[in-house]
Amino acid sequence: MSPTPSHSASRLLILITAGFGLALGAQAASHDDEHASGAHGAASSQEEPKVIAKDSLKQKMAAGKAAAKAEKSDPKAEPTSVSMAELRDLIDQKIAEVRAKQAAAPAVKVVNKSPKPRAVAMSGQVKQSMAAYGAAAVPGLPAGHDLHWEYTGTAGPQSWGQLKPEFKTCSSGTRQSPIDIRDGIKVQLEPIQFDYRPTPFRVIDNGHTVQVNLDPGNNITVSGRRYELVQFHFHRPSEERINGRQYDMVAHLVHKDAQGRLAVVAVLLDQGKEHPMVQLVWNSLPLEKEIEQASPVMLDMNLMLPEQRQYYTYMGSLTTPPCTEGVLWLVLKQPATLSPYQLSVFSRLYANNARPVQSASGRMIKEGQ
Ligand SMILES: [Zn+2]
Numbered sequence: 001m002s003p004t005p006s007h008s009a010s011r012l013l014i015l016i017t018a019g020f021g022l023a024l025g026a027q028a029a030s031h032d033d034e035h036a037s038g039a040h041g042a043a044s045s046q047e048e049p050k051v052i053a054k055d056s057l058k059q060k061m062a063a064g065k066a067a068a069k070a071e072k073s074d075p076k077a078e079p080t081s082v083s084m085a086e087l088r089d090l091i092d093q094k095i096a097e098v099r100a101k102q103a104a105a106p107a108v109k110v111v112n113k114s115p116k117p118r119a120v121a122m123s124g125q126v127k128q129s130m131a132a133y134g135a136a137a138v139p140g141l142p143a144g145h146d147l148h149w150e151y152t153g154t155a156g157p158q159s160w161g162q163l164k165p166e167f168k169t170c171s172s173g174t175r176q177s178p179i180d181i182r183d184g185i186k187v188q189l190e191p192i193q194f195d196y197r198p199t200p201f202r203v204i205d206n207g208h209t210v211q212v213n214l215d216p217g218n219n220i221t222v223s224g225r226r227y228e229l230v231q232f233h234f235h236r237p238s239e240e241r242i243n244g245r246q247y248d249m250v251a252h253l254v255h256k257d258a259q260g261r262l263a264v265v266a267v268l269l270d271q272g273k274e275h276p277m278v279q280l281v282w283n284s285l286p287l288e289k290e291i292e293q294a295s296p297v298m299l300d301m302n303l304m305l306p307e308q309r310q311y312y313t314y315m316g317s318l319t320t321p322p323c324t325e326g327v328l329w330l331v332l333k334q335p336a337t338l339s340p341y342q343l344s345v346f347s348r349l350y351a352n353n354a355r356p357v358q359s360a361s362g363r364m365i366k367e368g369q
Helices: 004-035 040-073 080-113 115-132 277-283 340-347
Strands: 185-187 193-195 199-203 210-216 218-220 225-235 249-256 263-269 293-299 311-317 325-332 336-338 365-368
Touching: 218 263, 218 325, 225 263, 277 293, 277 340
Parallel strands: 185 365, 263 325, 263 336
Antiparallel strands: 193 218, 199 210, 199 293, 210 225, 218 225, 225 249, 249 263, 311 325, 311 365
């Protein structure tokens, strides 16, 4: 079998394909010209050669068909006849492909759009859990302004689960926070790697607490997973208890990983020396609720942490509605200190914004040594 016939056949195919492509180009160009104003005079002058190409394609295709017919009618035809038949099929196939592509073009656009709602739904989920912790997901918008829950009265912690269907976990959940941390299993826990740096920050009184929203750039790594610090806020008195003991206050440093999982570092706060970093936050307290106050200085979160970094850890929940579970809690054993005056500043705003302790329900608690 000589390679020549198939070679010439493929050369013809290339010519036809090229011609067809040009013809399509001419069609597209003339279509565009219909919409273009007369200002694009140059466009119409390009039309002519393309029309010629289209005509020459017709000629080539006609020639190909005629050749194929002639070959077919000759019973003694060389292998060329097979090639020409194949070629005709290929041409038909090519035309069908091009037509299919043209027809499919709008459908492809729709397909490209379809994954978007899913992505929105995921980020919405994350946003919901962050909003629950009062993170200002949308800069400039007040955080948590539509959550009608309180720390006392009819909308108090005992009722949170009944306030809204999405708060149901607050009453039905079995891995809720805070808890009284006791009977932890004493083990060697790997240290939390804090990667904090001076960062611009904004302070907001969101109606439930004083919260500090931070620019990105502060991270922790724990159990090989990296979480970014999003915000921190305060409770008075401390929500968590250690062997029954409640502290004057606690700071919750809320971190989130790329999948939206939360890890909260709790820094217990005891009365003692003034806390220089907390003072920077108090200095930027906004005059009105639900309005973010940007600070002119940076915040170095390393200064928030006590010297000793041993911690307790357990799996719990958000301590505010919707009380979402699956939150990794990292409660530092050594408290930091606030001056009596610093404590009184927060008391004037929130005398009690601590959820009562929840049942530990036999959960595993680990205590680092
Ligand atoms: Zn908290």
